[in-house]
Amino acid sequence: MSLIPWKSKRPAEDAGESSLVDLRREMDRLFDAFFRSPLEWFERGLTRWTEAFPPVEVSEEDEYLLVRAEVPGVDPKDVELSVTANVLAISGQKKESREGHEQGYLLCERQYGTFRREIALPVAVDAEHVQAECKHGVLTVRLKKARQAVGRRIPVKGA
Amino acid sequence: MKTSQSTVQSGPAAGQAERTRSGQTYRPNVDILEQPEELVMLVDLPGCQGDQIDVRFEDGELTIHAPVAPRQPAGTRYWLREYGVGDFYRTFRVSEQIDSQRMHASYAQGVLTLHLPKVQSAQPRKIPVAVGG
Numbered sequence: 001m002s003l004i005p006w007k008s009k010r011p012a013e014d015a016g017e018s019s020l021v022d023l024r025r026e027m028d029r030l031f032d033a034f035f036r037s038p039l040e041w042f043e044r045g046l047t048r049w050t051e052a053f054p055p056v057e058v059s060e061e062d063e064y065l066l067v068r069a070e071v072p073g074v075d076p077k078d079v080e081l082s083v084t085a086n087v088l089a090i091s092g093q094k095k096e097s098r099e100g101h102e103q104g105y106l107l108c109e110r111q112y113g114t115f116r117r118e119i120a121l122p123v124a125v126d127a128e129h130v131q132a133e134c135k136h137g138v139l140t141v142r143l144k145k146a147r148q149a150v151g152r153r154i155p156v157k158g159a
Numbered sequence: 160m161k162t163s164q165s166t167v168q169s170g171p172a173a174g175q176a177e178r179t180r181s182g183q184t185y186r187p188n189v190d191i192l193e194q195p196e197e198l199v200m201l202v203d204l205p206g207c208q209g210d211q212i213d214v215r216f217e218d219g220e221l222t223i224h225a226p227v228a229p230r231q232p233a234g235t236r237y238w239l240r241e242y243g244v245g246d247f248y249r250t251f252r253v254s255e256q257i258d259s260q261r262m263h264a265s266y267a268q269g270v271l272t273l274h275l276p277k278v279q280s281a282q283p284r285k286i287p288v289a290v291g292g
Contacts, residue, residue: 055241059231068230070242072203072269106167109188110203122238137205137269138230 053115054090054139058122063150065125065143069117072137073110079134081141083127088141091116123149167191167198168252184248187223196282198255200273204247206230209266214273216259221251223271256280 054069067088071079079092094112121143129144190201204212204225213224225247256278264273 052241057240057242058238060236060238066231070205070269072205073201075268104193105190106193106198107189107191110190110201111188119239136207136209136266137203 052117053094053111054117056090056117056119058119060122063145065121065123065145067119067121067141067143069139069141070137071134071139073112074134074137074139076134076139079132079139081130081132083125083130083143085124085127085146086121088119088121088125088143089116090119090139090141125149167255183243184224184246185243186249187225187247189249197277198253198257198275200271200275202247202249202271202273203269204266204271205269206244207247207266207269207271212264212266212271214262214264214271216253216257216262216275219253219257221253221275222248223250223273224248225271 054071054074057066057068059066059068067090069090071092071094074092074094078095079090082089082091091114093114096112124146125143126146130141132139132141134140188203192199192201202223204227206227207225208228211226213222215222215224227244227246230244253275255275258276258278261276262274264271266272
């Protein structure tokens with residue numbers, strides 16, 4: 001797989017400053033979002049907006065962790081997953097869907113290129129029991145919690 | 160990148176949520192390419208059902224509404240949420256002459272591809288010059 005740099009149509013920042021600039025932008029956005037609609041901001045709770053692709057969602061069931069990612073325009077064949085006990089790495093490539101690009105764009109908001117994200121998992125998982133599917137641009141990864149991570153009900157004996 | 164405000168106009172930046180009559184909707188990311196015979200729009204709509212996407216073109220206004228069903232049951236315990244789940248909605252003003260009868264769209268891998276053919280008179284035409292004897 002050839003590596004194509006992740007392209008953003010936003011103006012390029014100085015490489016050394018990019019993380020700070022990103023942080024600043026992120027803060028600006030949160031600030032804006034809060035004042036535009038404080039109610040919505042509170043309703044979202046854990047939601048935080050990020051520039052990282054793909055955006056993910058991590059949720060928990062009794063025996064499973066569920067990681068979802070929105071990957072519109074990514075061919076499932078171009079997605080790679082790797083799992084250790086505490087980290088799920090999602091990498092892949094979002095191909096530009098049309099030839100003759102760079103010219104004739106009236107609007108260009110979608111990003112494309114290679115991506116990689118490492119998601120720290122809140123509990124240890126069993127790397128042998130992972131299922132993944134990608135449907136309509138939504139990747140769903142179901143990871144079985146490691147046995148020691150599943151809460152066990154402990155009966156309490158009376159005297 | 161060329162930005163042409165004259166051909167297609169859109170509202171604020173993508174990815175932001177906005178409230179409409181029908182509740183909260185999300186503004187999808189869009190690419191628009193201009194080809195000689197048509198405009199092609201690529202719209203990121205992850206998690207939709209293709210047959211439920213509503214595309215309307217009326218009086219030069221293009222409206223895209225894509226219902227999105229919740230993916231998680233109510234009461235789900237989240238550790239991290241980087242995106243919201245809800246209907247996508249966006250409108251555009253298109254000043255280019257579009258032949259709405261020949262508009263067509265397809266949905267695959269979470270992306271709506273919309274073809275907006277230009278009416279014949281809006282297409283560049285090469286005019287043959289007859290050469291007399």
